[in-house]
Amino acid sequence: MTELIEDNTGWRRALRREMVARRAGLDDAAHAALSARIVGHLGASLPVPRIAAFCWPIKHEPDVRAIVAHWAAAGAQAALPVVVAENAALAFRIWESGTTLAPDRYGIPTPVSGDWVTPDLILLPLNGFDAAGYRLGYGGGYFDRTLAALSPRPLAVGVGFEVNRLASIRPESHDQRLDWIVTEAGAFRPSAA
Ligand SMILES: Nc1nc2c(c(=O)[nH]1)N(C=O)[C@@H](CNc1ccc(C(=O)N[C@@H](CCC(=O)O)C(=O)O)cc1)CN2
Ligand SMILES: Nc1ncnc2c1ncn2[C@@H]1O[C@H](COP(=O)(O)OP(=O)(O)OP(=O)(O)O)[C@@H](O)[C@H]1O
Numbered sequence: 331m332t333e334l335i336e337d338n339t340g341w342r343r344a345l346r347r348e349m350v351a352r353r354a355g356l357d358d359a360a361h362a363a364l365s366a367r368i369v370g371h372l373g374a375s376l377p378v379p380r381i382a383a384f385c386w387p388i389k390h391e392p393d394v395r396a397i398v399a400h401w402a403a404a405g406a407q408a409a410l411p412v413v414v415a416e417n418a419a420l421a422f423r424i425w426e427s428g429t430t431l432a433p434d435r436y437g438i439p440t441p442v443s444g445d446w447v448t449p450d451l452i453l454l455p456l457n458g459f460d461a462a463g464y465r466l467g468y469g470g471g472y473f474d475r476t477l478a479a480l481s482p483r484p485l486a487v488g489v490g491f492e493v494n495r496l497a498s499i500r501p502e503s504h505d506q507r508l509d510w511i512v513t514e515a516g517a518f519r520p521s522a523a
Contacts, residue, residue: 338500339469346466349458349494354390356491365393367514368489372397372453375517376487376510378404379451383411383422383484386431386439391455392489398425409449410441413472419479420472422447436468449484452476454508456490463488463508463520464501477506485509 356364372394378401387393398408409422413434423429423444431439454473458466465488467473477486488508492515499505511518 338502341500342466343469345496345499346457346469349466349496350389352493353491356390356493361390362393364491364514366396368392368512369394369396369400371512371514371517372487372489373400375512376451376485379406379449379485381407381409381422381424381447381449381451383409383449383452384425385453385455386410387455388438392491394453394489397453407447409447411472411476412440413438413470417471417475419476422449448480450482451485451487454486454488456488456494456511458494458496458499459488459490459508459511460496460498460501461518461521462498462501463511464499464505465508466496466499471504474504474506478504487512489513 382398382401384394384398385391402408408425410425411420412423414421423441424447425441429441429444432442434440454465456465457468477483486506486508487510489512492513508520511520
């Protein structure tokens with residue numbers, strides 16, 4: 331039977347669902363253990379940033395909040411992304427323990443107050459990723475627009491689980507390449523491809 335060639339958007343939508351379901355299959359103990367290994371690799375491989383953006387984990391994303399505390403002890407600040415408009419770059423607000431979070435339009439816990447800042451490092455959760463350093467997100471294009479808009483570009487560090495590694499996410503011209511991919515297996519600088 332001839333394989334149906336869907337357009338990239340439809341292909342990505344189906345893949346995104348499959349990738350989220352795959353990591354949701356990790357039980358709580360496995361999820362916590364893999365997240366802790368990612369945090370260990372982040373601490374061992376990356377320089378302490380000035381302002382680290384991270385994501386409040388949703389849908390079984392890796393939970394790397396511990397690296398934020400580790401970097402804060404070394405003088406870093408932390409920030410969370412804020413969706414200010416659809417089809418636009420993200421903005422970032424300082425997060426400290428005690429910062430009030432409220433669900434945004436997607437239900438993601440987001441700061442309702444705090445200084446607006448520009449991070450020099452962004453931790454991006456990976457629904458899917460490939461060895462060339464491309465990321466499959468939730469389809470909003472938010473991080474691609476954000477990385478394209480910021481100058482100097484922050485260090486883009488993808489965090490994901492090996493179950494979500496793909497041969498290729500079929501990158502398009504708007505897809506921003508990650509500087510690092512960190513999984514439970516280690517911290518990788520994507521190979522030239
Ligand atoms: N925890 C976390 N926070 C984050 C992100 C993230 O990846 N993880 N983001 C990273 O950018 C931003 C939010 N990005 C989002 C982009 C799209 C959708 C969304 O709901 N999309 C639709 C349609 C998807 C599709 O076309 O298949 C959906 O899921 O129904 C949600 C969040 C900011 N905050
Ligand atoms: N720099 C950009 N300028 C304009 N449009 C963009 C840009 N980057 C991405 N887009 C648009 O955003 C849409 C979604 O992109 P993509 O599927 O790569 O999202 P994603 O990386 O999975 O999402 P997210 O980062 O929100 O999790 C694409 O259709 C693309 O046209």
